[in-house]
Amino acid sequence: xxxxxxxxxxxxxxxxxxxxxxxxxxxxxxxxxxxxxxxxxxxxxxxxxxxxxxxxxxxxxxxxxxxxxxxxxxxxxxxxxxxxxxxxxxxxxxxxxxxxxxxxxxxxxxxxxxxxxxxxxxxxxxxxxxxxxxxxxxxxxxxxxxxxxxxxxxxxxxxxxxxxxxxxxxxxxxxxxxxxxxxxxxxxxxxxxxxxxxxxxxxxxxxxxxxxxxxxxxxxxxxxxxxxxxxxxxxxxxxxxxxxxxxxxxxxxxxxxxxxxxxxxxxxxxxxxxxxxxxxxxxxxxxxxxxxxxxxxxxxxxxxxxxxxxxxxxxxxxxxxxxxxxxxxxxxxxxxxxxxxxxxxxxxxxxxxxxxxxxxxxxxxxxxxxxxxxxxxxxxxxxxxxxxxxxxxxxxxxxxxx
Amino acid sequence: xxxxxxxxxxxxxxxxxxxxxxxxxxxxxxxxxxxxxxxxxxxxxxxxxxxxxxxxxxxxxxxxxxxxxxxxxxxxxxxxxxxxxxxxxxx
Numbered sequence: 001x002x003x004x005x006x007x008x009x010x011x012x013x014x015x016x017x018x019x020x021x022x023x024x025x026x027x028x029x030x031x032x033x034x035x036x037x038x039x040x041x042x043x044x045x046x047x048x049x050x051x052x053x054x055x056x057x058x059x060x061x062x063x064x065x066x067x068x069x070x071x072x073x074x075x076x077x078x079x080x081x082x083x084x085x086x087x088x089x090x091x092x093x094x095x096x097x098x099x100x101x102x103x104x105x106x107x108x109x110x111x112x113x114x115x116x117x118x119x120x121x122x123x124x125x126x127x128x129x130x131x132x133x134x135x136x137x138x139x140x141x142x143x144x145x146x147x148x149x150x151x152x153x154x155x156x157x158x159x160x161x162x163x164x165x166x167x168x169x170x171x172x173x174x175x176x177x178x179x180x181x182x183x184x185x186x187x188x189x190x191x192x193x194x195x196x197x198x199x200x201x202x203x204x205x206x207x208x209x210x211x212x213x214x215x216x217x218x219x220x221x222x223x224x225x226x227x228x229x230x231x232x233x234x235x236x237x238x239x240x241x242x243x244x245x246x247x248x249x250x251x252x253x254x255x256x257x258x259x260x261x262x263x264x265x266x267x268x269x270x271x272x273x274x275x276x277x278x279x280x281x282x283x284x285x286x287x288x289x290x291x292x293x294x295x296x297x298x299x300x301x302x303x304x305x306x307x308x309x310x311x312x313x314x315x316x317x318x319x320x321x322x323x324x325x326x327x328x329x330x331x332x333x334x335x336x337x338x339x340x341x342x343x344x345x346x347x348x349x350x351x352x353x354x355x356x357x358x359x360x361x362x363x364x365x366x367x368x369x370x371x372x373x374x375x376x377x378x379x380x381x382x383x384x385x386x387x388x389x390x391x392x393x394x395x396x397x398x399x400x401x402x
Numbered sequence: 403x404x405x406x407x408x409x410x411x412x413x414x415x416x417x418x419x420x421x422x423x424x425x426x427x428x429x430x431x432x433x434x435x436x437x438x439x440x441x442x443x444x445x446x447x448x449x450x451x452x453x454x455x456x457x458x459x460x461x462x463x464x465x466x467x468x469x470x471x472x473x474x475x476x477x478x479x480x481x482x483x484x485x486x487x488x489x490x491x492x493x
Contacts, residue, residue, distance in 0.1 A: 136454070136455075136458075146470070152469045152471060153469055153470040153471055154467050154468075154469055154470070155454060155457075155470060157458060166465075167467050170465075170466070170467050170493070171467075357449060357451070358449045358450065358451040363449070363451065363452065
């Protein structure tokens with residue numbers, strides 16, 4: 001007879017094999033000490049962080065730290081309550097107003113994480129008679145939000161507006177459908193063709209939600225994300241985002257032009273049945289969001305650094321994601337070669353994310369790099385030197401793609 | 403892309419099993435013979451994402467949309483074919 005725990009046997013076996021092959025656990029990295037937004041001690045070695053999602057390097061922003069410390073002193077370590085009970089402080093409401101202003105939308109709702117923002121909004125907005133159409137490469141939080149609700153869930157081919165249109169055309173009530181995409185996809189760093197997707201969505205009378213998790217602070221004339229960059233914000237009904245990337249802390253949000261977002265606040269279980277963000281986190285997010293709004297130089301530095309890393313890796317013959325953005329996915333042809341490359345980078349003091357199937361598009365192994373505005377030219381030089389060592393370790397021929 | 407067949411008439415269960423088997427053969431590294439009782443994930447060593455990608459091919463072939471919600475109880479090739487048949491019959 002199968003036991004309750006039997007289902008974990010394959011997972012445990014696969015993980016043990018991964019740890020043995022890697023010589024340590026790539027999924028259980030311990031960061032011992034942070035030196036800055038871009039350097040930390042990992043496994044007894046000082047490493048350059050090239051897999052942090054900390055695109056603007058604001059985790060050590062002096063004003064944000066001071067604001068967080070002040071909030072800790074003034075309001076304590078946590079709210080110990082839901083936003084609909086005792087957990088709605090002035091800071092939470094002020095940050096919602098700040099987000100609304102930042103995005104030029106009348107309505108904004110905070111969640112305790114970006115994951116909860118997607119799960120909360122999607123499960124609340126789509127009922128039994130509605131349809132969610134999601135891009136196939138969407139994040140797990142979007143899949144989980146779909147699973148928690150009762151809507152019909154359809155998946156369309158990644159970044160394929162024509163496939164989306166075929167599916168919208170088959171619906172009897174497209175006006176009861178919500179299309180869900182991301183701004184920059186987290187594994188390969190490619191942008192959504194948001195103008196095409198918005199055009200198709202609106203032509204069929206459906207609604208559009210864009211998760212700007214990796215594009216907030218990165219794209220657009222005032223850093224709002226891919227919809228602003230494409231000039232189609234007026235066609236987007238909901239924007240979801242997170243504070244755990246460019247904003248440099250933790251938390252999630254949804255903004256909208258629709259008043260219905262206030263009703264979602266009263267029905268999203270991931271909003272109702274969890275504690276609100278600690279006051280210190282709210283204060284740091286407010287501080288860094290303000291800095292993102294007033295300092296476009298941060299983005300300019302980020303993109304200059306993305307150019308250096310992407311172009312450098314492409315010149316070396318690595319097989320990269322299709323577009324140059326601060327998320328750079330380096331494709332590895334096998335798990336063994338991916339692990340070897342990851343170990344080599346660690347030995348050279350470079351930390352990148354090791355991304356494994358099924359989290360990766362196409363089921364391959366990826367070295368997922370994320371560039372930071374605070375990376376110095378010297379650090380990026382070391383990064384490229386380390387990748388050059390990877391080329392030698394993998395015995396890649398000159399200019400040959402991995 | 404799959405070979406073109408006449409998709410104007412509602413497909414039969416047997417037709418769909420044949421198409422599913424043919425598509426699975428492209429990614430089947432287990433060496434086992436695929437039949438309607440083959441378990442998609444435990445016997446073929448493919449993950450849930452590969453099953454969802456297989457669905458893209460079936461959806462295009464039969465011009466239908468198969469909701470992810472309908473895959474929850476699907477274990478075998480035959481069960482998947484039956485879900486596609488039911489949806490194609492009402493499309």
